[in-house]
Amino acid sequence: MTIGAPTDNPDATATAPQSGYGNKVLAVEPGGNEPIPLDARHGNPRGLFWTWTAPNLEFATIFVGVISVLYFGLSFWQAVAAMAIGNLLGAAAHFLLSAEGPLHGVPQMVLGRLSxxxxxxxxxxxxxxxxxGVGWFATNSVSGAFALSTLFGxxxxxxxxxxxxxxxxxxFFGHNLVQRFERIAAPVLAVVFVIAAVIxxxxxQVSTPAADGGFSLGGFLLTVGAxxxxxxxxxxxxxxxxxxxxPTVSRLQTGLFASAGLFISCTFLMIVGAASVTIGDPTSDNPTEAFTANLPTAVADLTLLAIAVGAVAANAINVYSGAMAFVTMGFRLPVGIQRALVTVFFGVVGFLVAWWALADAAASYxxxxxxxxxxxxxxxxxxxADRLLRKEPPSLALLYDTRxxxxxxxxxxxxxxxxxxxxxxNQERFVGYVVRAVPELGDVGAFVGFVIAFVAYLILARRRVEESQRQYA
Known part of the structure; x- marks a missing residue:
């Protein structure tokens, strides 16, 4: 089957609405989760660096560093090591998944149908x-709202x-405008945050010891997990x-530029957040005001504006991909504007959730x-585990076969x-049975879940993967 071509399944749509979209920026991206036809493909992997830098130059990233020292009790350098490990693991996964996108031109959640x-x-x-799509949207909206509140009163x-x-x-406008906005915003946000970081x-006082004067394995693992x-x-x-x-672009470059933008931006701002806590106790319950309190007024104002713009950069991606996931669930909507309609829905729901979270942003985050x-x-x-079992690239027909x-x-x-x-x-409302007995484990739930699911899939799905490869060869 031709790469990027629709199948005879109605989910893949025979009209290929993106054909007329191309590289238009101020145009509403048509369609939903259909494969992108070859005549609509454009761009190069280098742009992915900015795509994944801009959405992380915002306060939610900073706050990971803040909680690592303020709440998890680590010293600055312990926090740096823990955050670097967590970010490296996340970026490695992002490298592998980003590299898969150009082959068939389908969203990540459509590729998930393989598994x-x-x-x-x-x-x-x-x-x-x-x-x-809703949770991250609400989380980042809260930080942006606090920044504007502090900046403009x-x-x-x-x-x-x-x-x-x-x-x-x-x-709402979709892929091209989101990508263009991230590309413009990233270098501007980077300059502002670098200036703030230097100050x-x-x-x-990065040499300040940890809260208990030593090393907390539990706090370290909590920070890795966060x-x-x-x-x-x-x-x-x-x-x-x-x-x-x-589909002809380099898989290596595609994964590398995407993961590099993610790792560098996340690690940089998380480290800045951890350093900010060592200056002294927070001076305000407003987290963005507390972060900028030690900056000169002009730099503080620029940083608050950058936090607000960064929240928009992050959530443009969150709500877009949240809408893509919703469309992939199989709801029947007008083909030409289904993604755009769902985007508005998520914007409304995300606003309501963010409004509720304004009261206690730190604990919620x-x-x-x-x-x-x-x-x-x-x-x-x-x-x-599915990718490990598959010997050949996945068939586009399989991705859209409802059977x-x-x-x-x-x-x-x-x-x-x-x-x-x-x-x-290891949450405030519930602590796992193993962690109750061994509190030093912190929270390793994500990593244990990965291992269990990986091994279970190799056992439970091996035969099904082999059958699907023969069936759709």
Missing amino acids: FGHRGNVLPATFMAVMC VTPLLGLVIIVVAQTAFA IFSKS AFGYTAGWTPYAADYTRYLP EAFLLLVAYWIGPWLGVVF YTNWGGVAAFVLGLVASVLLFC
Whole structure:
């Protein structure tokens, strides 16, 4: 079958609405989760560096570093090591998944049908749509709202409305405008945050020992998990932003530029966040105001504006890919504008969730980071086990065959998720049974979930993968 061509399945659509979209920027991206035809492919892997740099130059990234020292009790250098490990693991997964996008030109959640089957894939697609498309949207909107509130003296609610309208508008237009906005925003945001970082490091006390004067394995593993939850939280989106690239581009470059932008931006700002805590105790309950309190007024104002723009950069991607996941679940909507309609829906829902979270942003964010990691770990375990078993590139026909099932993948995912949460979860409302006995484990639920799901898939789905390769050869 021709790469990028639609199948005879109605889900793949015979009209290929993206054919007239090309590289237009101020045009609403048509269609939903169809494969991108060859005449609509454009771009090069280098642009992915900016695509994945801009959305992480925002306060949610900084706050991972803040909680590693302030809440998890690590010293600055312990936090740096833990965050680097978590980010490296997340970026490695992003490398592999991004490289898959150009082959067939389909979204990441459509590729997920290989591992879960057409109907079974609804489960991880639902997790992504709700926890990433709505949860991350709300989380980043809150930081942007606080930044505008501090900068202009408006209420956080009004700041939230401004942020939500801006980011939903970018996502409504779709892929090309989102990519262009990230490319423009990234270098501007980088300059502002580098200036802020220089000042913060000049005032920081990075040699200050950990809260308990030693090394906390539990705090270290909690930080690894939180950093991984943040960085790997982008992996279910990976192919969404490489599917428009021509199928002839280098897989190595595609994965490298995407993962490099992710790793560098996340690690840089998380380290800045950790350093900011060593200056002194927070001076405000408003997290963005507390972060900028030690900066000169002009730099503080620029940083607050950058935080707001960064929130829009992150959520333009969040709501776009959340909508892609929702469409992949199989809901029948007008083909030409289905993704755009769902984008508006997620903007409304995300606004309501963010409004609710304004009251206690810090606690909500800490819990959310680990919740994301709980499902991402088993999902990655299943996806990577499937890729290991497949000897040939996947068939486009299989991806859109509604009759294709792979219940072994669903079972492996559920087993990894449930077992890891029950045994290794470390949340305020629930602590896993193993962690209760060994508190020093911190929270390794995501990594245990990955291993369980990976091994379970190799056992439960091996035969199904072999059958599907023969059937769609």
